[in-house]
Amino acid sequence: MYMSTDEIREKFLQFFESKGHLRLPSFSLIPKNDKSLLLINAGMAPLKPYFLGIEEPPRRRITTCQKCIRTPDIDRVGKTARHATFFEMLGNFSFGDYFKREAIIWAWEFVTEVLKLPRERLWVTIYEEDDEAFEIWHKEVGLEPDRIKRMGKEDNFWEIGTGPCGPCSEIYFDRGEEKGCGKPTCGIGCDCDRFVEFWNLVFTQFDKDENGVYHRLKNPNIDTGMGLERIAAIMQEVDSLFDIDIVKAIRDKVCEVTSYEYGKDAEKDVSVRVITDHIRGTVFMIGDGILPSNEGRGYVLRRLIRRAARHGRMLGKKEAFLHLIVDTVVESYKNPYPELVQKAEYIKKVLYNEESRFNQTIDVGLEILESEIEKLKKNKEIILNGEIAFRMYDTYGFPLDLTKEIAAEKGIIVDQERFDELMQQQKERARAAQKELENAGWKDINIVIDEDIETIFVGYDTLEQDAKILKIFLDNEETAYVKEEDVCFVILDKTPFYAESGGQVADKGILEGEGVLAEVLDVKKGPKGTILHKVKVLKGEISVLSSVVAKVNEELRLATMKNHTATHLLHSALRKILGQHAQQSGSQVTPDRLRFDFAHYEPLSEEQIIEIEKMVNNVIQQAIPVEKIVTDLDSALKMGATALFDEKYSNVVRVIKIGDFSMELCGGTHVDNTGQIGMFKIISESSVAAGVRRIEAITGNKAYEFILNTQQTLKQLRSKVKASTDSEIISKIEQLENTIKALENEVEKYKLLVVENELSSLFGKAVDYGEFKLIVNRKETDDMDYVKLLTDKIKERDSKAIVLNIIQQGSKVTILMSCSKEAVKKGVDCGKVVKEVCSVLGGKGGGRPDFAQGGGNDISKIDMALQTAENILKDILKGSAQK
Incomplete structure (x- = not known):
């Protein structure tokens, strides 16, 4: 009965292709145009527009193997045989085509004839009110009534949030009495490991809205999901998804990297399984363009990485190690997901950077958290203040779930309500800062359009x-x-x-x-x-x-087309020069310029920017025809066309092909020939987020104007520095820099002479307090650098001098005080003195015992402020004062 995971995946897809289904590759983990989901969490999730009738599917029957991420049961990952955050979901789907009868009969055919699972070990559940499904299972499939269990809505009515939903029928495999709990009630629905549900046939009949109302769909659909890891565990006769071929290889690599022998310690085995699961999810998430952050799907990724890193520490691995497992994950999944091979180095970089960043703060964070937990235990309390949890998140990058997990291990509960309050306050502050941006655009449009209206x-x-x-x-x-x-x-x-x-x-x-x-x-x-x-x-x-x-407007359209076609050339050049990981993360094409965001982990060098410009301009100069090919989606993907960021494609698509240099799916407008672009010039390269770079560029007349303006600037600069040629400008500037430096040295010499003259005057007016002198520098000036230089020179001449600068600057007074360590030992505290002095002046001040500064606005009380300082110092140093 043994069958590899790759074999199961391929046999499933081939089986449903034979039933007239279109095989589609796995969609990205990033949902497209679906705000109800952070990440794709089910095989049907990317297909919701087809189920709802919003978009036309490329075919009425589709089959996929979809990569998915789910985190609600993250605390159970590694502790059970079947829970995972990352998994693959096999599915066959019908959009108003076939319904319950075909879905049930084909499922049974695949399970019994292709996988050859023994009929006597298979059980079925249905929704308690679904008599139609019962009749098909019993009368057409021939399953005995006692092997068909009716279940309630909680078990056999499929829905995740809003959207398509409906009753379902599940297929279970009996792993044998030895896997059971031994209870007389053991059977379908028992929490033990005997009966494993591996395929869910969802009969999508409703659309659930945000108010929880179920609307009947015009055309009922079929949505099925069979967990690939679960069926692989059954076919390979292993106890856990962590034991199937492709996952076990990763688990073994985790043990190798952490120098731990699996099976020696139950708690450490859990850590190995957590890392094994999380590294799979992070590799696929980063591969799809997600980057670690403190919000949204980036937060989910950061949470997985940091959780895995912490479990690595529990295995004794304190340095970054997750990137060392990437190649094994890629090797396990390279057949169905060949794109991982091209992105492997990029994924390693992102993982290493994130884990290293976490390692820089985790020790401090853990120390604070453990200290707080210890205080609670001493006081016999069990609630950790939500403010502490928020500080752990905001300052040390600890996801709340990680704080809760660590606290729970010590029997402590986190006050999440207070944490949520603080998080909401932070979001409101951010929202207020972006108010102008949020009010822009068409967000307030709320019009109703008849269904028969079309443009x-x-x-x-x-x-x-x-x-x-x-x-x-x-x-x-x-x-x-x-x-x-x-x-x-x-x-x-x-x-x-x-x-x-x-x-x-x-x-x-x-x-x-x-x-x-x-x-x-x-x-x-x-x-x-x-x-x-x-x-x-x-x-x-x-x-x-x-x-x-x-x-x-023809002029604006043509300028936009030039920039859009140049964007495709730039995208291709980046991937050729930087690597295949440099995928588009966003773009904006206007008549004036193009803006292109792409995945990359470090700034581009000047040499790389020049190389990219040369490559794009070379294609422009070749005047290559820009082909616009209209075809079906399947044919376009077979041609090798790449899909652009955040686009949703119907069955009929446009392929923009530029010779052998670039080929992308795109609905935008483009020039007919690259020669029309004229010229391409990068004007900036910057960072917009961790792991995301941005290039801004111009083409055509804008590029020409940029060069003209640059030449004009050079001409003016040449005139200013009196250079005869452009190449002479640098040497002229270097001469000016040398002249400025020499003049600055002369000024410094002059300052030192002035300081020396002033020192004699200041020391002559000094007030003695035993071995210490109070030197008051009272003057009007805006040159605080000179004041600081004078202070340093006073202390060089007499290390025990106490310096009090009272500097009037217009209607304000600045106080700057400094003293030696010896004076501090005698009790002098500049911070306290300056605070009192500034209070007299109607202001504020403070600082360290040996240095402090502040200010005030009441210049009429400078004499009173000085007297205050002298009185404070006299009291402190009265033991040795001899005035």
Whole structure:
């Protein structure tokens, strides 16, 4: 019965391909256009738009093996045989095609005829009200009624958050009495390891909204999920998912790296399994472009990495080690996920940097946390203050879950309510800081559009189109017409205007009609294939069903196309020069410039930037035709086209192919020939987040203007430094630097002479306190550097001098006091003296015992302040004072 994990995966996908299903590769762990999920947590999650009918699926039948991340049961990972945060989910899906009968019959066929699992060890559950499923299992499959168990909603009604859901039927495998708990009630649903549920057939009939209301879907769908690791454990007759072939290899590597022999210590075995699970998840998350952070999916990644690092410490591994396991993970998964091979070095860098950063603070954090826990134990308390937990998170990078886990091991509970309050306050502060940004855009649009309304986009072929106005919305309300000066939203039956998408900004232009002129300010995609034009009426009135000519601003469109095609060239050049990990993380294409974010772990060198520019400009100079190929998604992927960041593709897609240099899926507008771009120039390279770099660049006329401006600047600079040629500018600047340095040295010499003269005067007025002298430097000046120099020289001449500077700067007074260590030993505290002095002046001050500073605004009380300082010092040094 043994079958490798790779074999099971492939046999499943091939089986459903034979049943007319389209095989799709695993989607990214990052959900696309789905705010209800942080990470893909089920095989059906990326397919929700197809289930809801929002998008057209590439085929009515689809099969996938989807990588998933789930963390609700993270505390059970490593402690049970089947819990994991990372797993693969095999699935077959029907979008309004087949339903319960085919799903059940095919599942049984695959299990019994392909996997050849013994029928007598298989059990089935159904939702208690699903008589239809019972009839199919009993009458068509031939399963005995006593092997079909009816279960309640909690067990056999599938839903995760909002979205598609419905009753389900699960298939269980009986691992034998020896795996059971021995209780008379042991059976399906028992918490022991005897009966293992490995395949869930979900009959998607409803859509659950945010209010918990179930809406019946027009076309019922099929969504199945079979845990690959679970079925592999059954087929390989092992006790745990950590024992199956591809996972055991990783577990063995963890033991090798940590020098621990698995099976010797139950608690340490848990740590090995936690690391084994978490390293798989982190490799795939980083591979999909997720980076560690304190929010969202980045927080989930950081939590997994830091949790694994802590368990490494429990195995005696204090230095960064997780990156040493990456190659083994890649080796285990390279067949179904070959992209990991190309990204391996990048993944190692990110892991090493994050773990090293954590190691720099973990000891201090652990010491503080353990100290707080010890205090609680001494006081016989069990609640850890939420403020401490928040400080651990905010200052030391401890995820709350890690703090809770460590505390729980000591029998301590964290006050999460207070933690959440502080977290909310922090979020509100951040939200307030971004208020202007949040109010920008179209976030306040709330219009309802009929389902039969659709806009045909013709902007790939023309920049001018006769069109009919289908809908007008003013202040979110549908209206029949709008008048001059109104700003409204218009839907046309046809439009040449490109709606903002894929990082490319919208076109601008005009709508013209008889006695009518309107400016198109912005264009966005609306629901169900509509395009919303934000327009301002400049002349006349616009009415529904009237005809207009839609004209795109040709100059802006052409500039945008140049920048968009250049973005594709830049993306390809980065991957060729930096490595395949340099994937797009975001972009913006405007007429003026392009902005491109990409995954990379360090700043680009000047040499790399020059090399990238040369490579892109070389392709531009070759005047290579830019092909726009319209095809189906499956064919495009087989061609080798790469998908852009955060895009959702229908079955019909556009491939932008630039010779052998670049080929990407893209719905944006592009030039016909790279020669049209003219020139490409990078103007900045910077960091936007940990592991994400940003390049800004310009093309065409903007690049030409940039060079002209640079030449003009050089010309002015040449004139300023009196250089005859551009190449002579540097040597002239070096001469000026030498001259400035010489002059600065002369100034310093002059300052020293002035200081020496002033020292004699100050020491002549000094007040003696035994072995100590109080030297008061009272003057008007803005040169505080000179004051500090004078203070240093006083102390050089007499190490026991106590220096009090009272410096008037306009209507303000600055106090600066310094004394020797000997004076501090006698009780002098500059911090306390300055605090009292500044209080007299109506201000504040303080500092260390040997140095302090402060200030005030009441210059009329300088004499009183000086007397205060002398009185304080006299009291402190009265034992040795001899005034």
